[in-house]
Amino acid sequence: MQEITRDTLISRAKELLASGEVDRVYGWKRGEFCYDVTPALFTDAESLEKDFEWGDFCGANLSKYLVEETRKSEGKILVFMKPCDTYSFNQLLTEHRFDREKVYVIGTPCAGMLDPKRIRDHAESFTSVVSDENGVTVSTLFDGDVKLDRSEVMPDRCLNCKSKKHVAYDELFGEDGGTIASGRFDEVEKIEKMTPDERFEFWRGELSRCIRCNACRDVCPACTCEKCVFDNPNSGVENKAAENSFEEQMFHIIRAFHVAGRCTDCGECSRVCPQQIPLHLLNRKFIKDIDGFYGEYQAGAEVGSRAPLVDYTTEDIEPSDAVKGGDENA
Amino acid sequence: MADMKEPLIPAIGEVVDIRMDTPDIKTFRVVTPDGKKAFDHRPGQCAMLSVPGVGEGMFSITSSPTNTEYMEFSIKKCGCVTEWLHSMEVGQQITIRGPYGNPFPVDDEFAGKNMLFIAGGVGLAPLRSVINYCRHYRDRYGRIDIVYGSRSKDDLLDYQEIINEWAVDEDVHVHLTIDREQEGWDGHVGFVPNYVKELGFDTENRIAVLCGPPIMIKFTLAGLCELGFEKTQMYTTLELRMKCGIGKCGRCNVGSKYVCKDGPVFRFDQLDELPDEY
Amino acid sequence: MRKITLDRLDEFFAAVAGKLKLYIPVDTAGGAQFQQWRAGAKMSDALNTTRSAKDFFFPQTENLMEFKTEGKKIEIIDVRRENEDFAIFGVRACDVRSFDVLDRAFLSEPADTYYQNRREHGVIFSLACSKPAETCFCGTFGIDPANPKGDIVCYKTDDAIYMEAKTEKGANLMDSVSDIVAEDEGGDGESAVNAQKEIISERMKKLPLASLSTDKFGGDKTAKFFDDPAWKSLSESCLGCGTCTFVCPTCQCYDIKDFNAGNGIKRFRCWDSCMYSEFTKMSAGQPRLTQLERFRQRFMHKLVYYPANNDGMFSCVGCGRCLSKCPIQMNIVKVMKNLGEGGENNG
Numbered sequence: 001m002q003e004i005t006r007d008t009l010i011s012r013a014k015e016l017l018a019s020g021e022v023d024r025v026y027g028w029k030r031g032e033f034c035y036d037v038t039p040a041l042f043t044d045a046e047s048l049e050k051d052f053e054w055g056d057f058c059g060a061n062l063s064k065y066l067v068e069e070t071r072k073s074e075g076k077i078l079v080f081m082k083p084c085d086t087y088s089f090n091q092l093l094t095e096h097r098f099d100r101e102k103v104y105v106i107g108t109p110c111a112g113m114l115d116p117k118r119i120r121d122h123a124e125s126f127t128s129v130v131s132d133e134n135g136v137t138v139s140t141l142f143d144g145d146v147k148l149d150r151s152e153v154m155p156d157r158c159l160n161c162k163s164k165k166h167v168a169y170d171e172l173f174g175e176d177g178g179t180i181a182s183g184r185f186d187e188v189e190k191i192e193k194m195t196p197d198e199r200f201e202f203w204r205g206e207l208s209r210c211i212r213c214n215a216c217r218d219v220c221p222a223c224t225c226e227k228c229v230f231d232n233p234n235s236g237v238e239n240k241a242a243e244n245s246f247e248e249q250m251f252h253i254i255r256a257f258h259v260a261g262r263c264t265d266c267g268e269c270s271r272v273c274p275q276q277i278p279l280h281l282l283n284r285k286f287i288k289d290i291d292g293f294y295g296e297y298q299a300g301a302e303v304g305s306r307a308p309l310v311d312y313t314t315e316d317i318e319p320s321d322a323v324k325g326g327d328e329n330a
Numbered sequence: 331m332a333d334m335k336e337p338l339i340p341a342i343g344e345v346v347d348i349r350m351d352t353p354d355i356k357t358f359r360v361v362t363p364d365g366k367k368a369f370d371h372r373p374g375q376c377a378m379l380s381v382p383g384v385g386e387g388m389f390s391i392t393s394s395p396t397n398t399e400y401m402e403f404s405i406k407k408c409g410c411v412t413e414w415l416h417s418m419e420v421g422q423q424i425t426i427r428g429p430y431g432n433p434f435p436v437d438d439e440f441a442g443k444n445m446l447f448i449a450g451g452v453g454l455a456p457l458r459s460v461i462n463y464c465r466h467y468r469d470r471y472g473r474i475d476i477v478y479g480s481r482s483k484d485d486l487l488d489y490q491e492i493i494n495e496w497a498v499d500e501d502v503h504v505h506l507t508i509d510r511e512q513e514g515w516d517g518h519v520g521f522v523p524n525y526v527k528e529l530g531f532d533t534e535n536r537i538a539v540l541c542g543p544p545i546m547i548k549f550t551l552a553g554l555c556e557l558g559f560e561k562t563q564m565y566t567t568l569e570l571r572m573k574c575g576i577g578k579c580g581r582c583n584v585g586s587k588y589v590c591k592d593g594p595v596f597r598f599d600q601l602d603e604l605p606d607e608y
Numbered sequence: 609m610r611k612i613t614l615d616r617l618d619e620f621f622a623a624v625a626g627k628l629k630l631y632i633p634v635d636t637a638g639g640a641q642f643q644q645w646r647a648g649a650k651m652s653d654a655l656n657t658t659r660s661a662k663d664f665f666f667p668q669t670e671n672l673m674e675f676k677t678e679g680k681k682i683e684i685i686d687v688r689r690e691n692e693d694f695a696i697f698g699v700r701a702c703d704v705r706s707f708d709v710l711d712r713a714f715l716s717e718p719a720d721t722y723y724q725n726r727r728e729h730g731v732i733f734s735l736a737c738s739k740p741a742e743t744c745f746c747g748t749f750g751i752d753p754a755n756p757k758g759d760i761v762c763y764k765t766d767d768a769i770y771m772e773a774k775t776e777k778g779a780n781l782m783d784s785v786s787d788i789v790a791e792d793e794g795g796d797g798e799s800a801v802n803a804q805k806e807i808i809s810e811r812m813k814k815l816p817l818a819s820l821s822t823d824k825f826g827g828d829k830t831a832k833f834f835d836d837p838a839w840k841s842l843s844e845s846c847l848g849c850g851t852c853t854f855v856c857p858t859c860q861c862y863d864i865k866d867f868n869a870g871n872g873i874k875r876f877r878c879w880d881s882c883m884y885s886e887f888t889k890m891s892a893g894q895p896r897l898t899q900l901e902r903f904r905q906r907f908m909h910k911l912v913y914y915p916a917n918n919d920g921m922f923s924c925v926g927c928g929r930c931l932s933k934c935p936i937q938m939n940i941v942k943v944m945k946n947l948g949e950g951g952e953n954n955g
Contacts, residue, residue, distance in 0.1 A: 032816065032945075033742060036937035039845040060936060065845065116932070124655070125741045127816060141814055142739055209638040211659065211668060211854045213881075215935045218847035231886055234410065272935035274851050275638040275658060337718040338672055338864070338877075342682055382675035382682055383866050383873040409891040423682040425675075544893070571890045573864045576718050579880070580861030581888060583909065584895075585830050586916035605834045607895045607905075 004109055004173045006054040009080060012106065012171075013052070014045045016078050022104050023075035026065055028058040034128050035116045039065060054080070056131055059113040059155070061268050063088040064221040070098040077103050082110040083177065084161070086168040087264035087300030088221035093168075094303050095262070097224050107166035109174035112150070112158035117276065119153045122146055157267025157280065160184035167301055179298075184265065185288045187281055207249045209275040216252075216269040216279050222259035256282040261290060261307035264300040293317045337576045340380060340425035343368055346400065348420055352485045355452055356416055357392065357404045360426060368426050371395055372433030373460035374567060374595045378575050379403065380411070380425045387411040388572045388590065391429065392455045394462035401426075404455040404487055430575040431594045434460045434539065434565060437470075443537045444472035448550055450522050450542025451480050454487045456567045456594075457541050465499055472535065474499075479507040479522040479546075483515050505529060523549035531557060538564045551598065561598035568594045568608050584608050609801070610782060611792040613768045620769075621645050621697070623785040628693040628731070631664070633657050642696060651698065655741050656927060660857030661703040662710060664696055665726045668854075668879050672722065672864065675873040685872075690722055695731040695781065701756035702746045702927040704734045706857030708757075709925065712918045713860050722877075731781050733771070734758030736808060743928030745817035745941065751925060754808035763801045770797050817926075817941060824948050827916030833908065838946045843903035845936050850881035852939070853906065855929040861887070882906050907943045 009027075016022045025048065029040035035057040042048045062079050066089070069077055081089060086107065093100055114136065119126055125141040136153055138146045151159060162184055164177025191199055217223045217230070229235050230251065256263075256279075265287055269279040290297055294308035294316065308316075347359035360379075362368050371377070371391050380386035387409075393402035407416045415424070434440065445464055449457050464471045476496060480486045486506065497504040507518040507525045518525060523546060531538075531554075538554055540547055547566060554564060570582040570589045577591030585604040587593065601608075612620045622645075624630045630645040633652040640654035642661065674685040707727070714723040734756035737744075746753055755761075759778030763770045770792065773779040782789070812818065825833075853859040863880040866873055880887060882905045888896050896902050914923035930939040 031937055032931075032941055036931065036939075038937045038942075040841065041844055124739060127742055141742060141816075142811060206637070209636070209641075211850075211879075213850040213854045214884075215847065215849040215851045218849040219935050231884075233886060233889075272849075272851070274855055274933040277638065335718075336721055338720070338722070339684065342684065380866075382677060382875070383868045385866055386864060412891075419680070422680045425682065425684070569890070570895065571888050573862070576720075577716070578713055578720060578860065579863070580882060580909075581880075583882075583905070583913065585908075586827065586913040603830075605830060605908075607901065 006052065008173060009054050009106070009108065010048050010052050012173075013042070013048055013078055016104065017043075017045065017048075021076065022078040023073070024069075024077050025052075026062050026069060026077055026079040028053045028060065028062075028080075035114075035119075041069070054108065056114040056129060057116070058082075059115075059271055061085045061088055061219075061221060061266050063092055064219070064224065066103055067092065067097045067224050070102040075102075078106065079103055080106050080108050081166065081169070082108060083164050083166050084110070084157075084264070084266050086166045087163070087298070088266050089168050089300070090303045091262060091264050091300035092221060092224065094300070094305065095224070105169045105171070107169035107172040107174075107176070109177075110164065112154045112161060114150075114153050115155040115271075118155065119148075122148055122152065155267065155271060156187075156278070157265075157270065160186075162265060162298075168303070185284060187278070188284050188288050191281065191285070204249065206277050207252055209277055210249075210252065211275060212251065213274060215272040215274065217255060219268045219272045220255075220259065221264070221266060221268070222262045223255070252277075252279060252282060256286060259283060260286040261297075261309035262299050263287065264298070289322075293322050337427070338574065340378065340427040341368055343379070343424050343426035345418055345420060345422050345424060348418065351404060351487050351489075352480075354407045355404055355455075355485075355487055356407075357402055357488075358415065358418075359393075359400050359402050360424070361400045363423070367398060367400055369429060371401070371429035373436050373463045374434040374456060375429040375431050376575075376590075376594060377401070377403070377426055377428030377430065378572075379415070381414045382425065384414045385411045386425075386573070388430065388569075388575060390456035390459070390567070390594070392458045394459050394466060396463060396466040404452065404458070406452045428575065430590050432592065434595050436460060436463055440464075440537055441470055442472065442535075444474070444535055446475045446477070446531055446536055446538040448477045448522060448526060448538060448540045448542070450478075450546040451485065452487060453540075453542030453546070454478055455541075457539060458488060458491075460539065461496065465496070465502065468499070472501075474502045475505065475529075475531065476503070477505045477507070477522060477526055477529065479509070479520075479525065481509050482512050483508055521549075522546050523553045526550055527553045527556065533558045533560070533563065536563065540564065540566045561602065564598045565595060566598065566601070568596060570608060609792045609795075609797040610771045610786075610789045611768050611795060611797055612771070612789045614764075616788075617651065617769065618648070620785070620788050621649075622647065623788040624695055624697075624781070627781065627784050628695055630695050630697060632697045645697075655737060655739060655744075656700050656703070656929070658929075658933075659855060660706060660927065660929065661696055661699050662706055662857045664694070664730055665707065665723050666710060666714070666860065666862075666879075670722065670877050672875045672877055675875065677873065687874075688722070688725075690725040691729060693729045693731070695733060697733040698735045698762075699732050699756075699758060700735060700737055700927070701751050701753040702744075702925040703857050704732060704757045705746070705749070705751050705925045706927075707732070709858040709914075709918075709921065709923050710860055712921065731760070731777055732758040733760045733762055735762045735764060736804060738764065738804060738808060740808070740811055740815055741928060742816055743931040744815055744926060745820050745928065746926035747812055747815070747818060748820045748822060748926050749922055749924060753812065754805040763804045765800050765804060768800070770801050820941060820944060822911070822922055822944070825911040825915070825922070825944070826920060827912060829912045830908070830916075833912060833947050834904070836947050838949065839900055839904050842938065842943055842946060843900045846883070846899050846903050846938060847935055848883055848885060848899050848902065849935060850879075850883055851933050851935060852930040853881040853883055854879055855933045857925055857927055857929070858910070858923045859906075882909070907940060907947075910940065911944070 013025050025042040028037045029051045030053040037053050037057045039060045123138040123140050123146040126138045128139045130137045136148045160182040163179040263283040267280050343360040349357040376388050376390045389403045392404045568589050572582045572590045573579040575590045577588035582589035625645050631642045632645050633640045634643045635652045639658035640652035676683040714720040737753040759775045760773045773782045861880045910923040
């Protein structure tokens with residue numbers, strides 16, 4: 001089997017640019033260090049060769065950028081997608097957020113990303129990371145090399161990866177995988193088992209760190225409203241820190257409700273949170289409940305699927321059965 | 331005088347008179363609860379008015395500093411705060427703080443000059459204070475010309491004052507225009523920039539002061555340049571979103587200037603130094 | 609110079625906390641954060657806190673005043689609470705410099721009295737950085753982490769903390785706890801501190817951003833950089849969130865809003881961000897229409913506009929928070945390196 005490398009992707013991107021099939025490429029760009037990779041647009045071979053990055057730190061999900069980028073011109077955009085990114089891609093198509101014809105998707109394999117925050121927990125002031133099947137070797141400025149297991153420095157979303165399958169692509173590099181029965185609901189179950197008071201305290205503690213930077217919303221592929229209610233000064237719930245912290249908690253809970261049934265569990269919200277609030281757990285609770293009440297449903301698995309919350313069948317659970325008054329797990 | 335030692339804490343103001351100027355502009359007369367003027371100001375300066383629970387907004391003080399009894403604000407209805415202000419009745423209290431910003435240099439660069447005021451729509455509001463200041467100290471200035479245009483006759487701000495006071499003053503020349511023909515209007519019809527060119531002012535010893543919508547400013551400025559005006563003899567006042575009024579909240583920052591503190595009055599050559607973000 | 613051995617640190621904190629409110633960095637699920645000291649609280653070993661120390665003087669939200677309304681009448685109610693002495697332990701050299709940057713904005717006439725009162729009531733224990741991170745570039749702005757400013761400067765070694773009061777405020781506080789932390793007369797203080805400084809200086813030279821320079825920036829560079837083609841690629845993937853501005857120790861933009869709590873009206877101030885689309889939006893128009901303009905504003909302010917008004921001082925202290933926190937890993941270092949290099953694709 002052909003080994004997929006950065007060069008494989010660059011040469012294919014160059015071919016597609018040269019043939020005129022696409023006129024720009026959304027990919028990842030190298031930074032100052034090994035890990036500060038930025039989503040970026042490339043329009044020529046030279047910049048691809050110089051700056052294109054593909055590796056352990058290309059965690060950013062590029063699907064949301066397509067909403068704006070496809071509006072900018074008639075040309076086609078090449079975009080690289082990891083398996084989880086393709087679920088967001090499909091979900092955006094389901095919601096008619098961009099024109100599929102304007103995008104050329106290359107699916108890329110993924111062994112799980114690395115999390116700079118977790119690396120820092122083991123290796124301060126690190127400058128390079130080399131990973132292979134034996135693990136991860138981190139070079140530091142002042143403490144020499146540190147050897148780690150990959151699982152020690154992967155983010156939760158990759159440790160609990162739900163699928164190695166690309167659900168959308170025009171061209172696939174590497175062999176496709178399948179969906180994975182991961183332990184992604186384990187943490188949710190732990191929280192469900194708490195008493196209402198414990199649960200309230202847990203979330204109050206986590207959400208009290210929120211600085212209302214809106215990074216979670218702004219990165220979220222399910223948050224593509226043209227005008228967010230939290231950006232509307234006349235809404236009374238405008239986007240800044242609130243005078244009382246209860247509003248902060250409401251912000252996240254309202255957002256979780258708003259993306260319920262549409263969230264693909266890509267985990268970008270938790271990746272970008274500067275305060276390391278496990279926001280994805282709110283969304284996973286909804287996913288778990290929806291699965292339980294209506295049968296398994298994965299947002300973005302298919303284009304055009306009707307999410308249980310916007311669909312009606314006579315078999316649907318009665319709301320009174322779904323939420324019982326005084327139910328501890330409600 | 332508002333307490334500038336506590337710049338964010340306002341004083342209480344009471345609205346003692348409300349005048350419906352145009353269908354969407356009202357002029358409010360404000361004094362302190364004991365009936366005095368809230369603070370002294372210079373022509374072109376602004377004040378922060380607020381309706382507690384609704385919000386604060388920066389408004390130019392339209393009455394002249396020579397009026398020592400009260401302040402007036404001509405306010406167009408175009409947002410939360412202004413809508414609330416428009417719904418007020420006489421006797422309502424609001425809050426007021428200021429004065430903010432740099433005034434027009436009425437006692438320096440303007441002294442001894444022929445004055446040309448050009449305004450469009452609610453843009454007359456900031457100029458009213460300086461026009462009345464010049465009229466008050468009439469002998470300090472040369473000829474005064476006022477070119478003022480609006481959408482219709484009904485949209486002309488301070489119409490009664492213009493007709494009954496300004497137009498009858500000696501050597502004050504008022505040139506009114508409206509955008510479209512209207513029954514009962516026998517004055518000039520046409521846009522301000524064109525009217526200015528038709529009137530054809532000479533540049534000799536003259537200062538021009540412009541205020542109005544950006545599009546009017548743009549074309550009037552071009553027209554005046556054609557007539558030979560230098561940017562150093564033309565002034566305007568800017569409006570940007572403001573919250574603090576004291577050059578700190580960052581909202582009205584344009585280049586190294588803060589419109590609330592370094593403006594709102596700018597000479598056009600000073601504006602050329604700033605990035606085009608206003 | 610005074611010395612407290614690490615095994616007695618808790619005793620020292622207790623003594624200071626007996627005089628005024630004391631805040632120290634502690635480890636939390638969200639990284640190190642300043643928290644009020646309580647018996648048993650363990651000081652974080654992290655290089656720096658997730659949020660900067662600006663919160664102490666310019667909190668994310670603060671109630672400025674309240675109003676009572678009755679009929680057409682309004683009453684303004686004083687709710688100020690910022691006149692309380694406090695101390696912050698463990699502020700790094702970069703954050704100490706950020707107070708100078710904020711002072712120039714908030715204390716210039718007319719001074720912001722809420723900020724001013726907090727500044728007057730706060731005592732700063734700065735702490736030299738024994739192990740800077742790869743994201744650090746305070747040296748670019750002339751900051752020396754081996755010699756931080758502050759009311760009391762501290763050096764932490766393997767077994768002790770050495771402290772030296774640098775201001776009257778600092779000396780008074782140290783005098784008040786001298787029974788716990790005595791003068792290190794004839795002790796090893798000076799040599800231990802010098803050895804620390806030596807290590808820090810050596811480590812600073814090894815930092816990957818050590819050579820980053822401000823030479824091309826300054827107050828007279830608006831025309832040079834405003835229309836730089838690099839802004840397009842630098843800003844193209846910016847999400848428009850406020851993370852960089854909120855973790856930044858020098859970002860100072862704020863909003864003032866009213867909140868009707870049902871039982872009275874509060875007027876509060878909260879951090880705002882020039883990165884937000886609503887920041888400059890007016891009923892009548894929007895001077896910064898796209899994210900490019902908003903992104904540009906933030907960096908032009910730090911590298912050009914602020915220095916123009918403040919004797920060439922830059923509004924960045926090289927703390928590196930934006931480098932590690934930006935969701936898309938765009939930051940001031942990339943901006944500084946790519947501006948003025950000619951060409952869009954360098955972004």
